[in-house]
Amino acid sequence: MIAIIGGSSLSQLPGLAITHRQVVRTPYGEPSCALTFGLLAGRTVVFLARHGHGHMHAPHEINYRANLWALKSQQVRHVLAIGSVGGIHLGLAPGALAIPDQLLDYTWGRKHTFFEGPESPVVHVDFTQPYSATLRQCLLDGAQHAGVEALDGGTYACTQGPRLETAAEIARLRRDGADMVGMTGMPEAALARELDMEYACLAVVANYAAGCGDSIGKVDFTAAGAVMGEAMDKVARVLEASLAL
Ligand code: HPA
Numbered sequence: 001m002i003a004i005i006g007g008s009s010l011s012q013l014p015g016l017a018i019t020h021r022q023v024v025r026t027p028y029g030e031p032s033c034a035l036t037f038g039l040l041a042g043r044t045v046v047f048l049a050r051h052g053h054g055h056m057h058a059p060h061e062i063n064y065r066a067n068l069w070a071l072k073s074q075q076v077r078h079v080l081a082i083g084s085v086g087g088i089h090l091g092l093a094p095g096a097l098a099i100p101d102q103l104l105d106y107t108w109g110r111k112h113t114f115f116e117g118p119e120s121p122v123v124h125v126d127f128t129q130p131y132s133a134t135l136r137q138c139l140l141d142g143a144q145h146a147g148v149e150a151l152d153g154g155t156y157a158c159t160q161g162p163r164l165e166t167a168a169e170i171a172r173l174r175r176d177g178a179d180m181v182g183m184t185g186m187p188e189a190a191l192a193r194e195l196d197m198e199y200a201c202l203a204v205v206a207n208y209a210a211g212c213g214d215s216i217g218k219v220d221f222t223a224a225g226a227v228m229g230e231a232m233d234k235v236a237r238v239l240e241a242s243l244a245l
Contacts, residue, residue, distance in 0.1 A: 003046045003076040004239060005067070007083045007184065009204070009228035011049040014236045016040050024070035028111070029063050031070040032056075041243040046074055050083075050184060059161045059183035065111050068191040078135055079192050079199045080242070081185075082235055084228060086209030086219070088170060089154060089179035093213065094227040096205045097234060098151035099139050103130040104178055105186040107160045112187035114194050123194070130189050135200035142242025148234045154179035156203060158186040164219050167211030181209050202238060204231045 004013060018038040024031060032052040038045060048067055051057050071079065085098070092098060115123040143150040157178035159165055165173070165181060173181055180203055192199035206224040208215040 001044060001046060001074060001076045002078045002080065002243065003048060003071045005048050005050050005079060005081040005188070007204070008051055009084060009206075009232050010082050010235065011051065011053055013040065013047045013239075015240055016045065016047060022074075024073060026066045026069040026073070028065040028069055031066045032062060035070060035074065041240045043243045045243070046071065046076060060107070060110065062184065063111070064188050064191055065114060068188065068195055068197070069114075072195045072197060077197060078132075079197050080135065080139065080239065081188060081199060081201045083182045083184050083201055083203055084206040085156065085180040085182040085203045086164070086170075086207050086212075086215075087180055087205040088157075088174050088209045088212055090213065091151065092154070092180055092205045094205050094207055094224065095231045096151065097143065097148065097231065097238065098154050098180060098203045098205070099136050099143075100156040100180065100201055100203055101129070101131055101136065101153040102155040103185060103189060104155060104157040104173070104176055107158050107186050109160075110187055112190060114191065125190070125193050127190060127193055130193070131200045132198035135198050138242050138245060139200055139202055139238060141245055143238045145245065146234075146237040146241040148238050150202070150238065156185050156201060157181045159183055164221075165210045170209045170211050173209075180205065202235060204228065204235060
């Protein structure tokens with residue numbers, strides 16, 4: 001079973017022929033919303049809106065453990081995660097897509113592991129390559145088939161939010177090697193690894209990050225809304241083509 005986790009501009013999945021919805025309870029609390037099951041490009045998929053319906057959960061308030069555990073409980077082996085980002089790499093202009101291959105984690109205070117507490121074993125999962133090579137290739141092939149341009153690789157920096165970054169913070173992220181910045185990539189990717197699920201991210205650039213491109217004085221998030229509407233059409237095409245392969 002394949003799961004698609006939709007970000008802030010994708011709380012529903014266009015083209016998904018919905019069969020049913022299911023509320024899943026977990027030992028970690030409530031997932032962001034009920035899981036939606038359906039058919040996309042002839043494949044059974046389960047869709048989860050990361051922020052809930054009507055954008056209720058801010059990035060730092062999302063119960064990532066409950067979300068990933070709920071998917072695992074439904075026999076999900078593969079997770080395609082959609083997330084909006086700010087572009088740091090100048091090739092990542094608003095509206096562009098990227099399939100990152102590395103991660104930097106600047107988040108704090110989030111419940112970021114299943115392996116804690118007196119009952120839990122001490123486990124150190126390997127995270128050298130945070131994204132699944134197979135799933136990344138699947139997204140890249142899907143993008144090619146759909147005729148949609150997507151950057152192959154790049155480092156995703158995850159910040160705590162919910163505020164956007166300062167120009168100096170973005171300059172530091174760039175020096176650290178970041179190409180894009182978002183607020184939801186972690187601990188999601190690591191929790192998927194802890195549960196032994198393949199995970200890849202399709203990042204959608206909503207805006208230039210603070211101090212980059214046209215975001216010199218200020219990040220224009222109102223313009224980001226319109227950009228994301230168009231970009232989501234490309235995302236839906238990439239997802240359908242990836243699943244059809
Ligand atoms: N920073 C962090 N997260 C984001 C941004 C940004 O500029 N744009 C979209 N998600």
